[in-house]
Structure formats: structure tokens, C-alpha cells
Amino acid sequence: MAESITYVRDRFIEAEKPPTSDSSALAWIRHNLFASATDGAMTIIAILAIVWYLPAAINWLFISAVWTGADRTVCLTTEQGGQLPAGWSGACWAYVNDRFVQFMFGSYPRGELWRPLLVVAMFVGLLIPFLIPKVPRKGLNALLLLVVFPIVSFFLLLGGTFGLRHVETSLWGGLMVTLIISFVGIVVSLPAGILLALGRRSQMPILKTVCIAFIELIRGVPLITVLFMASVLLPLFLEPGNNIDKFLRALIGVSIFASAYMAEVIRGGLQAIPKGQYEAADALGLNYFHKMTFVVLPQAIKLVIPGIVNTFIGMFKDTSLVTIISMYDLLGIVKASFGDSGWITPVTPLTGLIFAGFVFWIFCFGMSRYSAFVERRLDTGHKR
Amino acid sequence: MALADARTGSGEPPKVSLLYNPALRSIVYQVVTLVVIVAVVWYAWNNVVQNLARANMTAGFGFLNSRAGFDLAQSLIDYSSDSTYFRALQVGLINTLVVAAAGVITATIVGLLVGIGRLSHNWLIARLCTVYVEIFRNIPPLLVIFFWYLGVLALLPSIRSIFQHLEENPDAVFFISNRGIYMPAPVFGEGFGAVVIAFAIGIVAAIAFTVWANARQRATGLRPPVLWVNLGLIVLLPFLVFLVMGSPMTLDYAVPGSFNMRGGMVIGPEFLALYLALSLYTASFIAEIVRAGIRGVSKGQTEASYALGLRPGQATRLVVLPQALRIIIPPLTSQYLNLIKNSSLAVAVGYADLVAVGGTILNQSGKSIEIISIWMLIYVSISLITSLFMNWFNAKMALVER
Numbered sequence: 003m004a005e006s007i008t009y010v011r012d013r014f015i016e017a018e019k020p021p022t023s024d025s026s027a028l029a030w031i032r033h034n035l036f037a038s039a040t041d042g043a044m045t046i047i048a049i050l051a052i053v054w055y056l057p058a059a060i061n062w063l064f065i066s067a068v069w070t071g072a073d074r075t076v077c078l079t080t081e082q083g084g085q086l087p088a089g090w091s092g093a094c095w096a097y098v099n100d101r102f103v104q105f106m107f108g109s110y111p112r113g114e115l116w117r118p119l120l121v122v123a124m125f126v127g128l129l130i131p132f133l134i135p136k137v138p139r140k141g142l143n144a145l146l147l148l149v150v151f152p153i154v155s156f157f158l159l160l161g162g163t164f165g166l167r168h169v170e171t172s173l174w175g176g177l178m179v180t181l182i183i184s185f186v187g188i189v190v191s192l193p194a195g196i197l198l199a200l201g202r203r204s205q206m207p208i209l210k211t212v213c214i215a216f217i218e219l220i221r222g223v224p225l226i227t228v229l230f231m232a233s234v235l236l237p238l239f240l241e242p243g244n245n246i247d248k249f250l251r252a253l254i255g256v257s258i259f260a261s262a263y264m265a266e267v268i269r270g271g272l273q274a275i276p277k278g279q280y281e282a283a284d285a286l287g288l289n290y291f292h293k294m295t296f297v298v299l300p301q302a303i304k305l306v307i308p309g310i311v312n313t314f315i316g317m318f319k320d321t322s323l324v325t326i327i328s329m330y331d332l333l334g335i336v337k338a339s340f341g342d343s344g345w346i347t348p349v350t351p352l353t354g355l356i357f358a359g360f361v362f363w364i365f366c367f368g369m370s371r372y373s374a375f376v377e378r379r380l381d382t383g384h385k386r
Numbered sequence: 387m388a389l390a391d392a393r394t395g396s397g398e399p400p401k402v403s404l405l406y407n408p409a410l411r412s413i414v415y416q417v418v419t420l421v422v423i424v425a426v427v428w429y430a431w432n433n434v435v436q437n438l439a440r441a442n443m444t445a446g447f448g449f450l451n452s453r454a455g456f457d458l459a460q461s462l463i464d465y466s467s468d469s470t471y472f473r474a475l476q477v478g479l480i481n482t483l484v485v486a487a488a489g490v491i492t493a494t495i496v497g498l499l500v501g502i503g504r505l506s507h508n509w510l511i512a513r514l515c516t517v518y519v520e521i522f523r524n525i526p527p528l529l530v531i532f533f534w535y536l537g538v539l540a541l542l543p544s545i546r547s548i549f550q551h552l553e554e555n556p557d558a559v560f561f562i563s564n565r566g567i568y569m570p571a572p573v574f575g576e577g578f579g580a581v582v583i584a585f586a587i588g589i590v591a592a593i594a595f596t597v598w599a600n601a602r603q604r605a606t607g608l609r610p611p612v613l614w615v616n617l618g619l620i621v622l623l624p625f626l627v628f629l630v631m632g633s634p635m636t637l638d639y640a641v642p643g644s645f646n647m648r649g650g651m652v653i654g655p656e657f658l659a660l661y662l663a664l665s666l667y668t669a670s671f672i673a674e675i676v677r678a679g680i681r682g683v684s685k686g687q688t689e690a691s692y693a694l695g696l697r698p699g700q701a702t703r704l705v706v707l708p709q710a711l712r713i714i715i716p717p718l719t720s721q722y723l724n725l726i727k728n729s730s731l732a733v734a735v736g737y738a739d740l741v742a743v744g745g746t747i748l749n750q751s752g753k754s755i756e757i758i759s760i761w762m763l764i765y766v767s768i769s770l771i772t773s774l775f776m777n778w779f780n781a782k783m784a785l786v787e788r
Contacts, residue, residue, distance in 0.1 A: 034509035041508050048510045208416040212423065222766035224730035226741055227758060234754040238437050239430040319526040326528075326734055333529055340536065352537040359525045359533070366524035 063356075066092030070099065077347040084347075094353045097345045104339070105357070108175015108330055114167060118178050121155045125185075133372060135379065148189055171249035175330035177361060179249075183256055183321045183331065188314055190257040195264025200294065202265065203272055213265075220262035225323050229255040233327045252324045260317050267309040271302030304380060311373035315366050322362070333358050434755070441752075449751050450475070456746055458738040460654055471747050478743030479764060485660055485739065486726045486768075492665035493725060494718075497672025502702070504677050515673065522670035527728050530667050535659035535735045540564055542655075549642050559639055564655065568640040571651035575634035584627035585620070592616040656737035660729065668725045672718065679714035680706060711783050719776035723769050730765075740764060 022029065036042040068077050068086075077094035078084025098105070107118055128147040131137040159182075162168035174182075201213035220228065232255030237246055275298055283293040303310070325334035336354040339345065404410055438445060450472040457467050461477045462484065503515035522530070542564040543551075552558060561568040592615075599610040628634075640650025683706050691701040732739035741761060748757045 034507065037507055044508060045510050048514055206412050206416050209419055212419060219762065219766060222769040223762050224727040224741070224765060226730045226733065227761045227765065230745075230748075230754075230761075231758050234748070235758060238434050238754065240433055242433060242436045242440055315524075319524075322526040322528045323731070326731075333526065333532070337532060337536075348541065351532075351540070355529060355533050355537050359529050362526055362529065363521070363524045367520065370524065 062091065063093050066090065068092065068094050068096045071096035072100070074345045074347050074350075077345075077349060082347070091349060093356065094345075094347060094349045097339075097347075097350055097353060098357045100345070101339055101342075104176060105332065105335055106176045107178050108335055109173045110175070110178070111167070111169060111173065114161075114169060117158050117161070117166070117169075121158055124151060124154070125181075152186070152189060171247055174249065175335045177332045179324075179329065180318070180321050180331040180333075183253060183324065184314070184318045186253050187256045187260040187317045187321070191260035191264040191313070191317070192310075194257070194261035195268050196299065198261060198265035199268040199272055202269055217262045217265050220259060221266065225255075225259050225320050226326055228259045229323060229327050231255065232258070248327075248329065252327065252329055256317070256321065256324075259320070260313065263313050263316070264310070267306050267313055268302065270309060271304075271306035272298065274305050275302050307380065308373050308377050311369055311376070315369050315373075318365060318369070319362065332361060443752060445753075445755060447756055449753055449756070452751075454747070455750070458743065459736070460657060460738050471751070474743050474747065475740065475760065478738055478740040481737065481743075482726075482729055482732070482739040482741075483768075485657060485664065485732065485737065486729045488661050489664035489668065489725050489729065490722050492661070493668035493672055493721075496665060496669035498676055500669060500673035501676025502680070504673065505680055519670045519673050522667055523674070527663060527667045528731050528734055530663035531659050531731055531735055534662050535655060539655040539659055552642060559637075561640065566652045566654040566658070568650050568652050570637035570639050573636045573638050575636065577631040577634040580631050581624050581628045581634075585624040588619040588621075588623040591623075592619045595619065654737075656732070656735045659735050660732050660737050663731075664725055664728055667728070668721055671721050671724075675714055675717045675721065676710070678717075679710035682713045683709045708783075712780075715776065715780045715783060719773055719780075722776065723772055726768055726772065727765065 035045045071077070074097075075084045076096050077086070079086045079088050079090045081088050103112070103115070107115060110118060128143065128151055132140070132143045132147055137143070157163055158166070159174070160169060160171070198213050198217055201209050202217065204210055204213075229252065232251045233248065236251050236254065237244060240246060279297055279301065280293065283297040288296065321331055322333040324331050325337065328334075330338060336358045339354060340351050434445075451470050453467075454469055454471050454474045455467050456474070458465055458474065458477055460481055462480050463473075463477060465473055465477050500515045500518055503511050504519065506512045506515075542562055545563050545565050548561045548563045548568075551561070559570050595610075595615055596612055599612045599615075603609050638650055640652070687705055687709065688701055691705040692698075696704065729739060730741040733742040733745055736742065744757045744761055748754055
């Protein structure tokens with residue numbers, strides 16, 4: 003024990019200064035921006051970057067931008083054959099303005115535009131009450147939104163019946179196609195995903211193997227290959243001489259892909275339900291169907307709503323891939339318009355892409371905000 | 387027995403209609419599933435045979451040995467238009483792996499920095515990182531690729547202005563143009579193998595030294611200068627060998643050709659657009675995963691490490707991150723898989739990856755079933771290998787519990 007050190011303090015350490023309660027702006031800046039030397043250096047670099055790039059970006063986007071005009075000459079400099087001063091660069095919003103209807107509806111006949119507009123109005127009218135938790139009659143609302151609305155929209159958009167003019171799907175395009183594909187993907191993938199997830203967790207070996215094989219195969223390959231499969235192989239798999247609609251093929255491809263991802267999200271929810279819930283349902287004498295619809299699934303789906311919304315966001319972004327199998331969704335039609343001789347300028351591609359990016363961003367950001375809101379609302383009693 | 391009697395009325399098991407027998411039901415369901423699947427496959431197969439016969443085509447992989455007849459802009463192995471389709475697919479696979487590996491590394495680094503940045507005490511840095519994440523997470527990756535390819539890289543100086551620039555500055559060796567980034571290419575001479583061997587020896591020695599240093603730290607509490615010794619072993623040793631061997635490497639400079647630059651090394655705009663888009667897009671997701679992982683480590687751990695006298699950087703590196711890694715790895719794996727799968731978007735800008743090359747072959751030969759099966763087989767294999775590796779890594783990092 004001789005080697006052990008004993009240490010006894012013989013005087014008190016000095017008292018620390020009380021924490022500052024200085025709430026002035028200067029104190030805030032010192033604490034949040036210049037807490038240490040590294041911190042200060044990073045802040046200064048960040049401020050310099052912002053001062054350098056932000057005014058230039060705002061200038062390009064708004065101040066130097068061209069807002070009105072009928073053709074490409076309004077966005078060209080004098081050297082390029084336009085009227086703008088040499089060295090000019092800025093967004094060409096006149097081009098977006100001119101092509102706006104095309105970006106929204108593609109080549110849908112201009113005289114029939116009231117039909118997609120009516121569909122949009124119905125969609126908004128049904129969706130908003132569905133999203134606000136306080137509005138009653140959620141069941142009826144869901145039925146209208148997920149079953150009645152798609153059927154009505156189908157006849158309204160395609161026409162050919164009820165005295166409406168037939169509009170080929172090859173004329174559809176723009177944001178309309180993006181929204182239709184993602185909506186169909188959502189409506190199909192939810193029930194299909196639930197079935198696949200239940201199949202994957204079932205005790206029956208054959209059913210289980212089939213579900214696992216399907217889910218893992220589709221999740222293991224890129225969406226493009228699934229889309230190619232739908233657009234190239236599907237016609238081969240069907241009756242000789244069939245002429246299955248191109249738009250329908252894309253819908254099938256996206257739905258298959260989304261279902262596999264949705265199945266995994268829902269399986270996560272099913273696994274999180276304690277075993278006691280299953281056993282309690284069995285003890286009450288409920289059969290499998292009742293056990294799932296009344297006890298397990300309502301709890302499981304509530305748990306994974308954020309995951310489901312994330313899948314929706316992913317799907318919405320993924321619809322842009324139909325461009326590659328030569329269909330004209332929002333991104334596809336914007337990209338196609340770069341080759342339009344009326345609007346070829348050096349700034350057209352950047353302007354068009356920023357516009358398309360902004361539209362996609364609004365939708366995805368909105369969905370993720372809503373998901374965060376639902377998460378907070380459902381997150382009851384787990385906060386520490 | 388009295389209880390059983392009361393329940394069933396006799397010692398016999400209750401008579402249940404066969405309709406409600408779970409075992410029988412399960413068999414019936416599965417047989418029905420199997421029959422439906424077999425019927426669908428048979429129907430599809432029948433149609434495929436008829437459709438192929440009508441189009442005068444045959445199925446099979448024999449076409450892989452015929453001449454490709456198309457050129458590929460990017461190829462790391464020998465390839466010309468006289469090579470076979472099989473060779474073309476190999477080029478595509480290598481290109482896919484190259485862009486995926488580069489993307490995974492960059493996305494991890496950027497994602498880690500941005501994720502930590504979002505939790506920074508520095509208000510401005512945290513806001514900037516949030517803006518980055520919220521922008522890139524919410525736009526399609528394809529749009530980001532087009533943004534770089536058509537919006538940024540296409541606006542770089544043309545090759546003609548590079549020629550002009552070269553006339554004014556004949557010593558320039560590094561050029562950025564809308565045809566790509568040109569730089570000198572290393573040409574390895576005789577004796578360069580020794581440098582490679584020295585490099586390998588350096589790495590092995592560095593690992594051995596680290597193991598020894600860790601053991602010594604545990605035994606004595608003293609930490610040997612691991613970083614400097616390892617740096618010397620890995621960098622200095624090969625460099626010395628390089629000098630001793632008489633610098634067996636020359637540089638091949640890019641020089642103006644008739645329409646384009648000749649020689650040197652070029653990184654094409656297709657690769658750059660794809661690589662930048664994949665890295666920056668995936669990094670925004672990785673940043674969120676890193677942030678969630680760090681927030682998942684309880685604050686007591688940080689406070690405990692401060693109490694032990696660790697500096698904030700050390701606390702993050704030695705205490706918080708290793709624990710956060712356990713939360714981070716599983717979702718990180720699926721982001722890596724997403725990046726690998728998203729690399730197939732190369733087809734949109736013409737980078738010769740597996741899907742782009744396969745698509746060209748599909749258009750030329752019409753062998754749709756074969757090409758799509760090859761795609762699926764390769765992508766599923768890559769996904770499986772990646773997730774096996776990440777599962778192994780995860781098991782290694784996981785908390786060892788009783």
C-alpha cells in the first residue's frame with residue numbers, strides 16, 4: 003500500500019463565475035457564431051461565400067431575368083442575335099411563361115383543358131379535408147379519394163364515353179402525367195404492399211417464398227430496369243398482336259416497384275407490434291382477417307406513417323425516370339423543350355431545370371412537412 | 387379430466403368441419419397460389435414463344451459473342467467497335483462500379499460533414515447545412531444530373547477557347563472545358579512495380595504498428611505517435627523507393643489535336659455530372675442519417691467524456707461517433723444500395739454504364755429478355771454483396787451484449 007497515492011485537498015478551489023445571463027445581440031453572436039477560433043473562421047468563410055454567391059444568384063434569377071417576350075430573341079445578347087447587352091446572363095422566365103400550359107398538361111388538346119382542370123379541382127377538394135385531422139367522416143373521404151375519384155378521373159381524362167372526345171395517352175404530358183403516375187402508384191402500392199408484407203410474415207412456406215422473392219428481386223434492381231421490363235417485355239408476355247398502351251405500361255412498372263418498397267415499410271410496422279396483440283386477438287376468437295384488419299394493421303400502419311410518406315416522396319421523385327422510356331412527365335417535357343427552335347438560348351436549359359426543380363421541390367417539401375406534422379401528432383406519451 | 391370434460395363434453399377432441407382445419411386451409415391456399423403462378427408463367431411463356439416466332443427471332447445468349455459495332459466513349463479496359471457484346475457489357479459493368487464507388491466515398495464524406503454540421507453550435511453553419519439537405523433531398527436525382535450536365539458543365543469554355551488559351555500559355559497542363567477535365571496522365575516505366583510493392587509493405591507495416599500501439603496504450607497508458615509513423619510508412623516509404631528506382635514514371639500531357647485534345651487523361655462531363663449528382667443527392671440523405679445517429683447517443687455520454695477531460699473533438703471522435711455508428715450503419719447500407727441503383731440514371735446523359743450499354747445492345751439486337759435478365763442478375767448480385775458486406779461490418783460494430 004506504500005505506493006498508492008493519497009490525495010487530500012487542503013484548500014477550496016475558487017468558485018466559478020456564474021453563467022452569463024447576457025441576452026444582448028452581441029452575446030448571441032459571440033456564443034453562436036464565434037464561440038472558438040475554428041468556429042469564427044468557419045463563420046467568416048460562410049459569410050464570405052454567402053456575400054459572394056447570394057447577390058449573384060438573386061441577380062441571375064430575378065433582377066437580370068427576362069420576364070416577358072414571345073420568342074428566343076428576348077433572351078439573347080447582341081452577339082447571339084438578340085437585343086440584350088453583351089455579357090448578359092440571367093434567367094429566361096419568358097420561356098417558362100410561354101411554355102407553361104405545355105409544362106402542366108403536355109399536348110392535351112387545348113379546347114379540352116377543362117377536363118384535367120376539373121380533375122385537379124376534385125383532387126384538391128377531396129385531399130384537403132382528408133389531410134386535416136379535425137374534419138370528420140374520414141372513411142367516406144378515403145373511399146371518395148381512393149376509389150371513386152380515380153374512376154371518375156379515368157373516364158374524364160381519357161374520354162371516348164359520355165360524349166367526351168377521346169384523348170390519346172400519348173398526348174398527355176407535363177405535371178399532369180407526373181401526378182397521375184405517382185397517384186396511381188400510391189393507390190396501388192398501399193394494398194399491394196400490405197398483402198405482400200402479410201405474405202412475407204405468413205407461416206405458409208410457398209406463399210412466403212414467393213413474396214420474399216418478389217420483394218427482394220424488385221428492391222435489388224434499379225427502377226429503370228423495371229420500367230424497361232414493363233415497356234419492352236410486357237408486350238412480349240401478352241397475347242401476340244396486343245398493343246398495350248405505353249402509359250399503362252409505365253403505370254404497371256411504377257406500381258410493381260412501389261409495392262415492393264411499401265411492403266418492407268409495412269413489414270417494419272407489423273414487426274413492431276408486440277406479440278401479445280396477436281395472441282390477444284387469437285384469444286378473442288378472431289379469425290385471421292379480423293385479427294389483421296381490426297387489431298394489428300391499424301396499429302402497425304399508424305406506426306409507419308412517416309415511412310409510408312417517405313415512400314410516397316421517393317415515388318414522386320422517381321416518376322421522373324419515365325423520361326428515359328420516352329414519356330413526357332414534367333422533367334421529360336421540360337427537357338424536350340430545350341430542343342425547341344423557338345427557344346434555344348444558352349440560358350434555356352438552366353431556367354427550365356430550375357423551374358422543374360422548384361415544382362418538384364414544392365411537392366416533396368410539402369409532403370415531408372406534412373409527414374413531420376403527423377409524426378408529432380401521433381407521437382403521444384413517448385416523450386421523456 | 388373434469389376440466390376437459392366440461393369443455394368438450396367428452397374425452398374426444400371436438401369435431402371441426404374440415405373447412406375450418408388450419409392445416410388443410412394452409413395447404414389449399416398454397417396450392418392455389420402455386421397453380422395461379424404456374425398458369426401465369428405458362429401463359430407468358432407461351433406468348434413469348436409465339437411472339438418471338440412471329441418476329442423471326444430466337445432466344446438465347448449466343449448473341450453475346452457477335453460483334454458490337456458501336457464505340458464507347460469511356461472505357462477502362464481495351465474496347466473497340468470490333469469487340470463482342472460481352473466485352474461491351476464488361477465495360478459497362480466496370481463503369482457502373484467506378485461511378486458507384488466514387489459516389490459512395492464522396493457521399494459518405496460530404497454526408498458526414500453536413501450531418502455533423504447540422505448539429506453544430508455555430509448557428510450559420512447549422513442553417514447552411516439544413517438548407518443544403520432540404521434542397522437536395524426534395525428534388526429528383528435525374529434532375530440534379532441534368533442540372534450539372536446541361537446547366538453547368540455545358541456552359542464551361544469550349545475546346546476552341548482551350549486551344550486559344552494554350553497558344554497564350556504554352557505551359558498549361560490542366561484544362562477545364564465543356565468536353566471534360568484534361569490533365570496529364572501518368573505513364574509507368576520499368577521498375578515502378580517496386581514502388582507498388584513498397585506501398586503494400588507500408589500498409590501492412592502501418593496496420594501492424596497500429597495494433598502494437600493500441601496494445602501498448604492499453605498496457606502503459608502512453609499513446610505512440612500513430613498518425614505520423616503511419617503517414618511515413620504509407621507515403622514516405624513508397625516515395626523514397628520511387629526516388630531510389632530513378633523516378634520510373636513520366637507524364638503524358640494533353641495536346642491539341644485536330645478537333646479535340648489528344649493524350650493525357652480526361653474525365654468526361656458525363657461522368658462528372660453523374661458523379662456529382664449522385665454524391666450530392668445521396669449525401670443529403672446520409673447527413674440526415676448521421677444526424678439521427680448522433681442524436682441517438684444519449685447526452686450523458688458526451689458529458690461523461692467531458693468529465694474525463696476529453697476535448698470536444700476527441701469526445702465526438704472517440705465516444706459519440708463509435709456509438710452513433712451502430713445506429714447509422716443499417717440505414718447507411720440502404721443509402722449505398724440506392725446510390726448504386728441510381729447510377730443506372732447514367733443512361734440519361736450517355737455515360738456508358740451497364741444500363742446504357744445494355745440499352746444500346748437491346749436496340750441493336752432486340753434481345754430484350756436476355757438483356758433485362760442480365761441487368762437484373764448483375765444488380766441483384768451487387769446489392770446482395772453490398773448488403774452482406776455491410777451486415778458483416780454491422781455485426782462487427784454492434785454492441786456485444788451478454
